[in-house]
Each structure stands twice: as structure tokens, then as C-alpha cells.
Amino acid sequence: MNPHQDASTAGARPSEIVDLSRLLAFLEIDETDRQRLRELAPLMKSSAVAFVESFYRHLFSFEETAKFLKDPALVTRLKESQLSHLESMLEAEWNDAYTARRYRAGDVHAQVGISPQIFLGAYNQYLQFYMRQLAAQFDAPVREYAEQVISLQKVVFLDIGLTLEAYFTQATHNLRRALDLVYQANAELRQFAQLTSHDLKTPLATMANLCDEALDEFGKEMPAEAVKLIDSARGRAFRMSNTIDELLSATISLSLHSEDDAEEISSEQALAEAIDQVRPLLDQKSIELTIAAGLPRVLGDRVRIREVFYNLLSNAIKFSDKRKGRIKIGYTLRDGECIFSFADNGTGIPAEELARVFVPFRRLPAHREIPGSGLGLYFAKNMIEQQNGRIWVESELGTGSCFYVLLKRVDPKL
Ligand code: HEM
Incomplete structure (x- = not known):
């Protein structure tokens, strides 16, 4: 067996567990979409800077999102990130680098504490922008059609946001249950260890006492070799008792040792x-x-x-x-x-x-x-x-x- 082999997926990057081609197939994204997106890129890019400005105006107008944007230098950086994010979407190069960037963005937002509902909800801004850019080239009925699509899209996002909540509640619930089981098992083990240690230490103490008694009462009549043996047995009983204490504290300790x-x-x-x-x-x-x-x-x-x-x-x-x-x-x-x-x-x-x-x-x-x-x-x-x-x-x-x-x-x- 290879000592470094580990069957668990702990620490695995999502790219190792999600199959991008299956995801593309499920979303029905194909070559035709790639071509279309690339054709649309110049139109979208022409107003990308304006879009990014309106994206952050939107985020600044809500307390839930404005609180993450207090540092002007960060906002300047974010605007650049947002521009390059938008560009890469239209390049439509779906490969490992594409997914890695999305995972990284997901990671970063999760780490700073932006909820998935808010993060995904912001994609609504992208879609509104894309729709209006497209429709702007046409006359009033098409623009009205685009607004209708936008309204539909908003309720789809509302659904996504609300149901996501259910997924997270469920995931948290499962995690809590698993944690409860772990704590329960740990408490049982702790109790078992304490009982076992008590059961082991009592006869050891009796043994040590018996040795003491034997030495006190008959020590003088015994050959020196016998006294030495009994004394050594007594010493071992004490050591064993200490070992049980040490073992108990070592095994039931909940403190996680770090390498530090x-x-x-x-x-x-x-x-x-x-x-x-x-x-x-x-x-x-x-x-x-x-x-x-x-x-x-x-x-x-x-x-x-x-x-x-x-x-x-x-x-x-x-x-x-x-x-x-x-x-x-x-x-x-x-x-x-x-x-x-x-x-x-x-x-x-x-x-x-x-x-x-x-x-x-x-x-x-x-x-x-x-x-x-x-x-x-x-x-x-x-x-x-x-x-x-x-x-x-x-x-x-x-x-x-x-x-x-x-x-x-x-x-x-x-
Ligand atoms: C359409 C949704 C969003 C996209 C595509 C997006 C995109 C990005 C990208 C590409 C980065 C850089 C990640 C990196 O370091 O590689 C980033 C960082 C960040 N985003 Fe967003 N973002 C979105 C929504 C939001 C929202 C709603 C907020 C709320 C204020 C937000 C706040 C931040 C912050 C604070 C960072 C910097 C985190 C850090 O490095 O400390 N983002 N975002």
C-alpha cells in the first residue's frame, strides 16, 4: 500500500470532483453558444466600463453589500477584476483555467462572508446589462420584449435565492447531526475510558498495598532478593497506575494538536x-x-x-x-x-x-x-x-x- 494514498476527498479542489463537460451538457451550452458569445463580445465590451460602474453603484446602495466596499483601493481593484471577469465570460473558453477562476472567486467571497444569495443575486445585474445592450440596437417593441424577459429573469433569481436558503439549511442540519454524533461518541468513549481506568487502577492500588503489607509484616524474615522483587512489583504497579492516568488524558483530550x-x-x-x-x-x-x-x-x-x-x-x-x-x-x-x-x-x-x-x-x-x-x-x-x-x-x-x-x-x- 502506498503510504501517501488517501481515499478521502478532503482538501480536494472542486475541479477534481466536478465534471465540467457534464455541467456544460446539462446547461445545454454548446459550440453554437460559444460562437454567438464571441460575436457579441465587442458589443458588450463597448459598454463594459459603464456596466461595472453601475454594478458597484448597485452594491453601494445596499447596506448588506456596501459594508464590504469601504476601502476605495479595494473597489478600484474590484472594478478591474469585474471587467476581466466579464471579458472572460464572453471569450467562452471553458477549460480548467475558467473553472479555477470561478472557484477562486467563490472561495474569496465565501471567505469574506458574502452570502451565496447575494453573490448569485448580483448576476442579475449582468443579465440585465446583457439584455439591454442587445435590445438597445432595436426599436421599441424589442426593447419592451427585453424588459419582459428581464422581469421573468428577476423572479427566477428570486426563486434561486430563496431555494438556496433551503439547501444551506439542509446542509447545515446534516452537518450538525454529524457533529452531534461525533460529540456523543466522544462522550461515550470518554466515559468508557474513565470507567476502564478506574477498573484498572483499583486492583493496582490493592496490589501495591498488598506488597507494602507483605514488606511491613514479613520484610525482615524474607531473603533480600525476595524483598527486591516485591519492591519492584510495587514500583511497577505505581508506574502502571500513572500510565493509565497519562493514557486517559492522552486519549480523551479533545484538544487538537497542531504542528506548531x-x-x-x-x-x-x-x-x-x-x-x-x-x-x-x-x-x-x-x-x-x-x-x-x-x-x-x-x-x-x-x-x-x-x-x-x-x-x-x-x-x-x-x-x-x-x-x-x-x-x-x-x-x-x-x-x-x-x-x-x-x-x-x-x-x-x-x-x-x-x-x-x-x-x-x-x-x-x-x-x-x-x-x-x-x-x-x-x-x-x-x-x-x-x-x-x-x-x-x-x-x-x-x-x-x-x-x-x-x-x-x-x-x-x-
Ligand atoms: C456577479 C457576482 C460577482 C462577481 C462575478 C464577482 C467577481 C469578483 C472577482 C473576480 C473577484 C476577485 C477574486 C480574486 O481575488 O481572484 C472578487 C472579489 C471580491 N468581491 Fe466580488 N463578485 C461578485 C459579487 C460580489 C458582491 C455581491 C460583493 C459584495 C460586496 C462582492 C465583493 C467582493 C469583495 C469584497 C472582493 C475582494 C475579496 C478580497 O480579496 O478580500 N462581490 N469579486
């Missing part, structure tokens, strides 16, 4: 801490762990990155089913990025399940017997994406899996 507040951290240290946490499991299953030398410094939050590494390692251990289990951690550097790889020779994931491994609470049917919440990889994905990174997996059933984590790093060339 990412710290430069040692991935080697984060990995060492994660390995420390899984060491007993590694030893228990006699898994051979190999780590590439010289792990780089990366941009991100140390706790989150450590937890992701921990999650990937403990998964690799959990799903290790060979007599000689192996986990190999490597990395590849690119400009401003590092891709870590966690390869194992475990059970592997069936091809049809690969797309679901990062979905919350989805556990593979074959793994139902193995303990786990079904949230680990979901959290890992969230945490990595919060660091502006990416995580993905390649796997072969029966042979093993390789998880990749892409993290940003300070570009050495900068």
Missing part, C-alpha cells in the same frame, strides 16, 4: 519506555525483538507516541503464535518524515478484515478469545493523527503483520 505545538522528542526513548512495559510479556513468550539502530528524533507528544508504540508491541506479542516469535522494529527517513515499521511473524490479519482494524470495538472473529477492548488500535490511530501522522497496516494471514507509523520530524535540510 509539537515537541521534538526522542523516538528511541519513547520506544525504550514502551519496551520496558512489555518486557515481561516478551520474556514469557521468548519473543526475539530486533530494533534498528539510530532511531531519530520526531515531532509529537512523548506520552502518546510511547502509548502507540506500546500498543503495537503488545498486539504483536498477543498475536504471536509461532514457536520462534519475532518482532522487528525498523524505520525509513524521508524529508521531514519518519516511517516506523513494526513487523511480526504472528497470526496475520485476513485481507477482508484489514480495513477494519482501526475501527473502535471491532475485534476480528478469530481473535475474540484473546483479551482486549477492541479500542487499542482505534486510540493509536487517533493519537497518531493528532500528531499529524498516519498509521496503516500490511498483513498476510499466517505469516505476520507490519504496522507503519508515519511521524513528522524536523527536516534536516531546513
Whole structure:
């Protein structure tokens, strides 16, 4: 899989998702129209400057539009933009550059806060101008006919303006519903994380207390080695409890990390801490762990990155089913990025399940017997994406899996 491949259309320019030729066909715009428009161009251009003046007079006469035109220098610029816009309409060169300019204009107006109703409504000015220019060449009945067409056109614009409102209300409503669902899911996850953390921390505190009691009561009679072991178990229980707190704050935090507040951290240290946490499991299953030398410094939050590494390692251990289990951690550097790889020779994931491994609470049917919440990889994905990174997996059933984590790093060339 290509790590840079992304199926979503997020950030796509409209030109990538709208088919101009289909739009032209739907509007029944063809070669004949192109010819006609080009023939009309000189007639329209002869009064274009006067049109632009009347266009802005119109906008100045309404509070809703005048408020955007307070800067005289901007208005001078806008008049030029408007002239070139009108000209390009009559050139009738419908290509990518044409659409790009329209999208840009749409973008710019949306950004400054001009409503679509007002923006599109202003096209009525264009049409009135075109009609009157045409009709001016003829006598009274044709001019009267043009005025009739203009009246009809005005009510069409009224319809367009009013119905647009319905489209936006609908779109906003859908967006709100989606946001509500996200907030609800987030609240449920937060509650789940808090409950889980409580359930995990209570037995840990009991364990630490039991260790204390054992040392208090029998410490003096115990061999020094036993005291050391119990003390170390007590220490681990405390550390585990801290880890749960850190993990809780890391996973439920709603704050979005921007690249600006990412710290430069040692991935080697984060990995060492994660390995420390899984060491007993590694030893228990006699898994051979190999780590590439010289792990780089990366941009991100140390706790989150450590937890992701921990999650990937403990998964690799959990799903290790060979007599000689192996986990190999490597990395590849690119400009401003590092891709870590966690390869194992475990059970592997069936091809049809690969797309679901990062979905919350989805556990593979074959793994139902193995303990786990079904949230680990979901959290890992969230945490990595919060660091502006990416995580993905390649796997072969029966042979093993390789998880990749892409993290940003300070570009050495900068
Ligand atoms: C027929 C409708 C309209 C057309 C064809 C049109 C065209 C344009 C064009 C081509 C630009 C330059 C965009 C660029 O930077 O590439 C522009 C900018 C702008 N237009 Fe319009 N416009 C229209 C309606 C309006 C209306 C109704 C207003 C309301 C006051 C308005 C206010 C502005 C402003 C404030 C900018 C500058 C935005 C910025 O750069 O900060 N436009 N317009």
C-alpha cells in the first residue's frame, strides 16, 4: 500500500470532483453558444466600463453589500477584476483555467462572508446589462420584449435565492447531526475510558498495598532478593497506575494538536519506555525483538507516541503464535518524515478484515478469545493523527503483520 494514498476527498479542489463537460451538457451550452458569445463580445465590451460602474453603484446602495466596499483601493481593484471577469465570460473558453477562476472567486467571497444569495443575486445585474445592450440596437417593441424577459429573469433569481436558503439549511442540519454524533461518541468513549481506568487502577492500588503489607509484616524474615522483587512489583504497579492516568488524558483530550505545538522528542526513548512495559510479556513468550539502530528524533507528544508504540508491541506479542516469535522494529527517513515499521511473524490479519482494524470495538472473529477492548488500535490511530501522522497496516494471514507509523520530524535540510 502506498503510504501517501488517501481515499478521502478532503482538501480536494472542486475541479477534481466536478465534471465540467457534464455541467456544460446539462446547461445545454454548446459550440453554437460559444460562437454567438464571441460575436457579441465587442458589443458588450463597448459598454463594459459603464456596466461595472453601475454594478458597484448597485452594491453601494445596499447596506448588506456596501459594508464590504469601504476601502476605495479595494473597489478600484474590484472594478478591474469585474471587467476581466466579464471579458472572460464572453471569450467562452471553458477549460480548467475558467473553472479555477470561478472557484477562486467563490472561495474569496465565501471567505469574506458574502452570502451565496447575494453573490448569485448580483448576476442579475449582468443579465440585465446583457439584455439591454442587445435590445438597445432595436426599436421599441424589442426593447419592451427585453424588459419582459428581464422581469421573468428577476423572479427566477428570486426563486434561486430563496431555494438556496433551503439547501444551506439542509446542509447545515446534516452537518450538525454529524457533529452531534461525533460529540456523543466522544462522550461515550470518554466515559468508557474513565470507567476502564478506574477498573484498572483499583486492583493496582490493592496490589501495591498488598506488597507494602507483605514488606511491613514479613520484610525482615524474607531473603533480600525476595524483598527486591516485591519492591519492584510495587514500583511497577505505581508506574502502571500513572500510565493509565497519562493514557486517559492522552486519549480523551479533545484538544487538537497542531504542528506548531509539537515537541521534538526522542523516538528511541519513547520506544525504550514502551519496551520496558512489555518486557515481561516478551520474556514469557521468548519473543526475539530486533530494533534498528539510530532511531531519530520526531515531532509529537512523548506520552502518546510511547502509548502507540506500546500498543503495537503488545498486539504483536498477543498475536504471536509461532514457536520462534519475532518482532522487528525498523524505520525509513524521508524529508521531514519518519516511517516506523513494526513487523511480526504472528497470526496475520485476513485481507477482508484489514480495513477494519482501526475501527473502535471491532475485534476480528478469530481473535475474540484473546483479551482486549477492541479500542487499542482505534486510540493509536487517533493519537497518531493528532500528531499529524498516519498509521496503516500490511498483513498476510499466517505469516505476520507490519504496522507503519508515519511521524513528522524536523527536516534536516531546513
Ligand atoms: C456577479 C457576482 C460577482 C462577481 C462575478 C464577482 C467577481 C469578483 C472577482 C473576480 C473577484 C476577485 C477574486 C480574486 O481575488 O481572484 C472578487 C472579489 C471580491 N468581491 Fe466580488 N463578485 C461578485 C459579487 C460580489 C458582491 C455581491 C460583493 C459584495 C460586496 C462582492 C465583493 C467582493 C469583495 C469584497 C472582493 C475582494 C475579496 C478580497 O480579496 O478580500 N462581490 N469579486
